[in-house]
Amino acid sequence: MKKIYVLDTNVLLQEPHSIYTFEDNDIIIPAVVLEEVDAKKRNMEEIGRNARQVSRIIDKLREQGELHHGVELPSGGKLKIELNHRSYRKMEEIFIEMTNDNRILAVTYNLHEEEMLKENGKQVILVSKDMLMRVKADAMGIPAEDFLNERAVEKDEVYTGFREMAVSPELLDAFYAQGELDVTSITTYHNVNEFLILKSKGNPSQSAIGMINHKGKLKKCHMMGEHVWGIKPRNAQQTMAMELLLRKDIPLVTMVGKAGTGKTLLALAAGLMQIEDFGLYKKMLVARPIVPVGKDIGYLPGEKEEKLRPWVQPIYDNLEHLFNVKKPGELDAILSGLGSIQVEALTYIRGRSIPDQLILIDEAQNLTRHEVKTILTRIGEGSKIILLGDTEQIDHPYLDEYNNGLMHVVEKFKGHPLSGHIKLIKGERSSLAQLAADYL
Structure with missing residues (x-):
């Protein structure tokens, strides 16, 4: 039997094409969802791009008929913008404040009650990425599901x-x-x-x-027991990682592991050897997504390099270890002399073409599928890209361990001759760091 799915705003903002993934079932988008999408469309980040894409998709469907009456979808279901069923009367004793979330719940609840009165009424299901939204729906007796299609x-x-x-x-x-x-x-x-x-x-x-x-x-494996820029693999997985990092015929390498497993250090050491010792690439481009942990520190003073420094400091920490830096300012002098390492924010990578370079993307678990695609399509001939991340430490509000861009790359490129992946298991930073990664 056909079902009715009521979509929360976060589903559309996570995957603009989600309305096409519910087979022949009917899709309801409450009017308040359109208001929330409209409020996000001027955002210059991924959320804004998705909001604009949702607007274009719905506007295209509007050409087929009146959205408040419902229009046919290619899968056989219908999409309807719900303008009625907004009465808050039956919910005001449960949830006093009339928030946008509660308005969406009210639409779902009223539709649910209406279908229950019919002889062959359809099941009404709320689809939301918000866990508490699903809990509230469940408390009201409304079936609720997470949107898992993008996993x-x-x-x-x-x-x-x-x-x-x-x-x-x-x-x-x-x-x-x-x-x-x-x-x-x-x-x-x-x-x-x-x-x-x-x-x-x-x-x-x-x-x-x-x-x-x-x-x-x-x-x-060729790298058993070998030192790379003073770094020697300490366990089996690090040995495997170094094998992938030093293979010119594998231009895409993904590495996943908890904090302290050596992802960034191994990648930087392998990159420096291939650039400085072997001359395989012109330079190394190191980038991280700018996603703060905790509260954002706001605007920063200075030139671009000074603004980026707090975000990319973990990269500099590893470089200081590799170059055995003892004095403040010594690393900057070394990097200036080499000229082969460029540290950037991912904000500046769109529109570029990057040939004959080694690209290292740290904290890639905070990237969406679209952002990862944007990065990979920048890679020119003769380049190699390394994506690093800990899927258990995600700071992006709409991503989780299974739907982030890094995991999409791992899964889609699994078994391809141009790609290699390794999950690092054992922490090597310190005993305390390993305990924290395991117990917290």
């Missing part, structure tokens, strides 16, 4: 980039002797550029790490 992956399906496999001692010896194996002798399912940790069935302490190439061969 890249479900919780149990997150790709780590590596697997552990128990193999016979003979197979492990053959891998050590030959440096490669036919992956079909180990597993029937695999992704290109996926890592396998082979452990001996007879003695689990005997192990080896290999990466599957596009020819179906498991090849030994």
Whole structure:
């Protein structure tokens, strides 16, 4: 039986095309939602872009008929702008204040009651990204759901980039002797550029790490025990990460891990080696999205570099470690002398074409799918891009662990010969940092 879905504003602002994802069911957009979308359309950030896109989509549908009577959608359902059913009388004893959220709830509740009186009434469901909105709806007896269509992956399906496999001692010896194996002798399912940790069935302490190439061969990692700009991988996942970072034939690398697992430090060290020692790229462009943790510190004085410094200070902290800086101001002098490292905010990347460069995007979990697409489509010939992030530390109001731009890239590019991914597990910053990441 067909259902009626009432959409909250945050669903449209998160995914402007969401009205096309409900199959042949009917979609209701309360008039107050249009008011909230209109209030966001002058915003110059992602929310404003989505608000303008929603406006264009609805205006296009208006050409097909009167929206307050309902217009047909390609999927077979109907879209209707709800101007009636706004009475707040039945809710004022429950929620005293008449907020926009409560107006949306009132529309949903009144439609729900109206359908309940019909012999073959449709189920009315509120769809909202706001958890408390869903709780309030549930308390009133109205079914409520989160909008999950924009999720890249479900919780149990997150790709780590590596697997552990128990193999016979003979197979492990053959891998050590030959440096490669036919992956079909180990597993029937695999992704290109996926890592396998082979452990001996007879003695689990005997192990080896290999990466599957596009020819179906498991090849030994080249970076086992090697130092890169004074940095040596401390665990298996860091070894895998360094393998991906130093591979010229893998221009897209994604790394996910908790705070302190070494994502940024490894990427900077690998980047400096490829630029300064090997001359593979002209320079390294390092960028972070400007999303504050806690309250925004407001406008900052000075030139662009001075304004950016608080946002990109974690990058400078890692560079100070790599260059073994002892005195204040010494790092700036080193970077000025090198001229091969450029630190930017992602605000300035739109419209650029970036060839023959190594691009490092830190805190990529705070990017939306659209923002990630904008960045990746800037990449020119001969460039390599590295996306780093901790999906458990997201500061963007409309993103979560499973729908952020970084996870979309991981999932969409999984198994592609031009892409590699690794999830870092073990924290190496300090014992305290690892405890905080685990317990908090």
